[in-house]
Amino acid sequence: MKKRIFIVIDGVDGSGKSTQMRLLKKRLGKRAVFTFDPGGTKIGIRLRGMLLGKGKKPSPLTVFYMFLAARASIVQEIIEPALKAGKLVVCDRFDTSTYTYQMRAGKHPEYKKAIESFTDATKGVRPDAYIILDLNPAEARRRIVGDGNMDVYESKPLSFYRDVRRGMKAFKPRGSKKYVVDASGSRYEVHERVWAIVSRFVK
Numbered sequence: 001m002k003k004r005i006f007i008v009i010d011g012v013d014g015s016g017k018s019t020q021m022r023l024l025k026k027r028l029g030k031r032a033v034f035t036f037d038p039g040g041t042k043i044g045i046r047l048r049g050m051l052l053g054k055g056k057k058p059s060p061l062t063v064f065y066m067f068l069a070a071r072a073s074i075v076q077e078i079i080e081p082a083l084k085a086g087k088l089v090v091c092d093r094f095d096t097s098t099y100t101y102q103m104r105a106g107k108h109p110e111y112k113k114a115i116e117s118f119t120d121a122t123k124g125v126r127p128d129a130y131i132i133l134d135l136n137p138a139e140a141r142r143r144i145v146g147d148g149n150m151d152v153y154e155s156k157p158l159s160f161y162r163d164v165r166r167g168m169k170a171f172k173p174r175g176s177k178k179y180v181v182d183a184s185g186s187r188y189e190v191h192e193r194v195w196a197i198v199s200r201f202v203k
Helices: 017-031 042-052 060-084 095-104 109-121 137-147 158-170 187-201
Strands: 005-011 032-036 088-092 129-134 177-182
Touching: 005 017, 005 060, 005 095, 005 187, 017 032, 017 088, 017 187, 032 060, 042 060, 060 088, 060 095, 060 109, 095 109, 095 158, 129 158, 129 187, 137 158, 177 187
Parallel strands: 005 088, 005 129, 032 088, 129 177
Antiparallel strands: none
16 A cells, blocks of 8 residues: 555535445555544544534634634644554545635635645645545435434535535645545445545555
């Protein structure tokens, strides 16, 4: 396996990210380190609860920097050490989500420079590949409603989901590869599409 590989799995809520993360974990086992954003560390988990839980939320700008703080925590405590150890790192969401949820769908284009400068603040840690699970927003929302227990973003209207999908497609990573995967069909059909990409980085 090529050393120092960092892969991000992202997509609109309901696209099956968590399911694909579980299937990849079964397939890769100890060869990879799995984490999620926001979360993964004590600070990240606390911030995740504040960001996604019920109740009154801080201002959009405060929320934006809370997401960046959570990301800095997992980069410094989990991702960077794992990469230095030569591990494959797979992360559920990353800067893709900040770009799409806060900047694009949240209608805050002024956040762009802060998002781009974040890489400098985290010592240049950057994903090698982004795998975007693409799914019709109506189908994604149907899946979420069926599961119940929606968080603050999952309970957004369909128009928000459409904006997120457009943002995911428009996202252009600097110095990283981006793959858009059809997330329709069974979890196993989608997994074979995801694995066809991940396997390129695994011997």
